[in-house]
Amino acid sequence: MAEAARSTRRTGLAAALLLVLVVVAGGVALLLRGGDGGRVVLDGLRHRSTETVALAATGARRWLRDSTWPAAAGTPRGGADADGAMASTTAVAGAVDDPEAVVEQVHMSINNSTSRRNLGYLTAGTGNPIDDCWRWDPDWHNHRQRLADCGIGFGRNAIGGRDGKIYVVTDPSDDDAVNPRKGTLRWAVIQEEPLWIIFKRDMVITLKQELIMNSFKTIDGRGANVHIANGACITIQFVTNVIIHGLHIHDCKPTGNAMVRSSPSHYGWRTIADGDAVSIFGSSHIWVDHCSLSNCADGLIDAIMGSTAITVSNNYFTHHNEVMLLGHSDSYVKDKAMQVTIAFNHFGEGLIQRMPRCRHGYFHVVNNDYTHWEMYAIGGSAEPTINSQGNRYLAPTNPFAKEVTKRVETSSSVWKSWNWRSEGDLLLNGAYFTPSGAGASASYSRASSLGAKSSSMVASITSDAGALSCRGGSSC
Template identity: 85%
Template structure:
């Protein structure tokens, strides 16, 4: 006997209702799980550092391949409930660093995942990934020799790996250079942290450092004082230049998603044999000599330097050195250059510069349209240097003067990742600088 159409329709509607109810149950369970994790993290019965460690342990090894699981879940939901608002499952911008971690609304429960998202020559910098969390509760910097527990200075000088976070918004005015020890991450996500109006960050003869999510500005020259660099050592420091971030004989360093401006000397300088560096997703503004990579023309130990400069926005009020290179190998890839007054990329002492997929917007000054500058060097000397522009977008009359051999083999040591089309630079760099991150939401 044939089943009447109306009974078939009724059964189908009941089945559909059951599916919707079960989906709601699953969402409720998921929400309850998130609230439980947040409740655990805000518990007053244990320290903040202990809570972060406990949540981390619960989530760190939940699945072998979280990306694969997320992809499968996304596909299943998309196929069965196309009308639901699932924008968070496709938040990618093409920026491979951000797309690695920012889509996760529970990023605050998986902070250390950031250490696995590096690219370029500094991609192996793990920072404090393998250590405990250290929460900064005190913005003061009263004593550079005997810093108080809970201060940023006390955290960065410790011997063991540490992932350093902040309890609340704060402005930290450093009386002397912040001399970092190895295997540290400074993670400013979720709060508004300024290192300003005093000394700034020194990364000297150490390794595996991540600096993320800070506002660094108005850095001043300090020194002629005693400063502690570890729990067991302090010493006399002569006058510092006043860089925002200074690398001196450092390796495996990643400077990501910071805003850096108005410093006494450079915004980011790397000298004296520093190498394995990535400078990414930063917003630079209001400064003359932005970035120096290489100590001097005569310091040949910098020939081994390798630096990746990717997805940064070089913004208002910049004049020159974005970067200025000596010796070494430099991959300048998918950056947005919207302001310069003299030139964007300069160098001396035969550096290899590989410019790929950048967007160069020249100033209105007809005498400043050239992207490149060979500093104090005759053309007969620099015509053999390996400088190339590949896939760059030149706007408002900008032009790049190449030199040297065109063969790809000559740029092997100055290639650190695959460049994307310069047409994507706008979207990839739109969030350069510190991010507005809030718990329970995409960052």
């Protein structure tokens, strides 16, 4: 009887195998015929490959995040590429070799990868990939660190304090820059371990001296109305993996000629600071998102001295002269490795120039809303590559300030070879963009970081730029 049972099972398996072969053969025949059945199978294959690409992009990003190295003072930053090989000193730590080739994969990963978001709720689908990643979750305040998985552009690998504890700022004072009290913002940002820093209540923090940050920190203002104002502001110097989100930063002043602590084991003498809202100096993997910045003594966001792998997104800039400087000086060639994404920002009332001004490097200016400038919007001075895509440029009424672009103190015989392009931009009220360079797509591979949306969507994408009025218990 046992032998009979085994014979019966073998017969059943053979029949099942024959049935599978018949089904496969039928599917192949449908594909060869090219009929409706063939299209169904092909659509299934496309769906499967889309999912595979998204997962591959997510996996590659996770590997890069596990391979972050702190910056060393005075040295160019290096890193590992996706194959594990050491990057050259001119390559960007954490950046891909050909960003333009993987733009669609990255964009797909941001918008569609359920493994990355894993939130279990439907988004509103605004077209803003950062916001669609987290804002529509009514329980966002209970898993704040998921924000770190929503980054885009060249700074997308900035994880901040994602892998650390949550620290709550309860004390807005800043009485001692050398020995800060626990509970203050300064105490948190100088710690060695990763921290995700939040705020217990609304507060105005007036810093006596620069807030010198350590690596792997997030300052997350969501859920409170937090102003850093009327004193010193934020310095990100020779560190890596910093996220600044949801703050009002304004009326920053020069400070210095004082001792300031930068870690639990080190403090030192600081000379006079410029008075930037956010100063990025020799640092990488930096993300500044959903902040409102205005009226500071120098720049609102400046990135210099070999800084790279930076994203500036969803911010609202107002009432300022020199908004954003990217690059230390025309002679500082280490900035040739700089890659910065400027996306989904609103450049609003009272702005004059430098949105941004770029020296060396590669800059992706994508889906921003420029509603005010008095001199120019985008400038450059040392052969930067500027890739402007899907922005809305509304020129001022001044007939002599209609040009979006300005080559600073450079003759046309020099800048005519610089790679500056406008692709899909909406130019209003007489605005015009002066392109230059060869115009070949390959010229912009290192200045491409995500897929641009249509400029017709800019108003909705940027409608909530700046610090958000979020409260726990409802979508933000």
